[in-house]
Amino acid sequence: MSAPEFFPKLRLKSDDRRSQILAAALDVFAELGFHGARTRDLAERAGVSEALLFRHFATKEDLVRAILESVGFEERIGMMEDHFTKLPPREGLCRIAEYSLTALRDDPRVFRVIFFGVLEVPDLAGEFYRKFLSRLLALETRLFERAFAERGARRAAQDAAVAARSFHGSLFFYQMTGAIVRIEPLPKNPKERAEAIVNLYLPEEAA
Amino acid sequence: MSAPEFFPKLRLKSDDRRSQILAAALDVFAELGFHGARTRDLAERAGVSEALLFRHFATKEDLVRAILESVGFEERIGMMEDHFTKLPPREGLCRIAEYSLTALRDDPRVFRVIFFGVLEVPDLAGEFYRKFLSRLLALETRLFERAFAERGARRAAQDAAVAARSFHGSLFFYQMTGAIVRIEPLPKNPKERAEAIVNLYLPEEAA
């Protein structure tokens, strides 16, 4: 659990305190998971009393939800949909993979909180799928459809859906082992690895 | 939680009772997760008192460990290593995929317990990686190495490791969405889907 952060005990504006608590909570939830994190830990890490914590967030579950909200998935996925759809499909997929691997390297905490949340808070699983995963899968499926079409129409439409799921699973592997099991080392160079992964599905030489 | 099972209240031999408790626990842990399952639930489902439960398993954590033990991973993976290494690499990979998808369809509970255990019981993550995942990855890597070698030595050795991880991730996707999120439907025909997945990595026509 380490020492509580050493904030000078200032009086903060409500919003500032709120986001400071959120930041601390991201840390603690990532380390300990939802059930593992005690409200005491959360308050301590933020350098405030438990009472204040409950003034800002009615329940512990609300706090996780607020974290996931603050990450801004909706916008991020929207942005991906906007930008990557236009790209050549191969590149679109590279960008998705690179984006995922980079985010993972830069801050695995977010992935940990998601995994913990999805497993430990039953409602969150479906919510996450609806708001995020299903949209990403749809985007990936469209990209694969186009990629397959470009290389001769040998493949059925269903193949693109299967490819998208397998591809997304590949990214999953890194998220899971990098953020949760934490034994496999994360790829040093996300861009390079992203291309290597896409190459498995859409070999360059065949282009 | 549903009604407690309707076992006639027999006196059982220690070993029989033990495995009956294990069976019930598999059910409950799969439904509720490690923290979510109360020892009360576990006892109720098995139709015995909590005291008896603790006579058989010293702690709740021991009980999960015993479940994972009873699944017999060590033997299963050993068997895979023995049999699948000899096969043509493409077929070996198909069999691994098929095995995973079939097991998932037949009893997702096991996968749920693993996921929950790995996330909620920190020690279990490393343990699981060492005993199981790393060995499977090694097997898959060897198969990819051979497959790549057969099709002209264009690829570096590292590629096989990346391919194995991506491939395993693809299986992961189904385990995760099938067992945890439970929105995506599981593939109806595991064998067919297994081949479709392997095809993405090693297209038939190129053979």
Next chain:
DNA sequence: CGGCAGAAAGTAAGTACGCACTTAGCGCCG
């Protein structure tokens, strides 16, 4: 075949403690 001792299977009723969440009130800033 009793019958009886001792082990093994089982339980009802705790216990102690950890945890999410409250209450009642203090003091600083505008």
Next chain:
DNA sequence: CGGCGCTAAGTGCGTACTTACTTTCTGCCG
């Protein structure tokens, strides 16, 4: 001086695990 930020000190409930005790089986001796 009013209200906003903040806290010390609860509260009560849920839960993993125990204790102390009863019931049933088993094997052995006369």
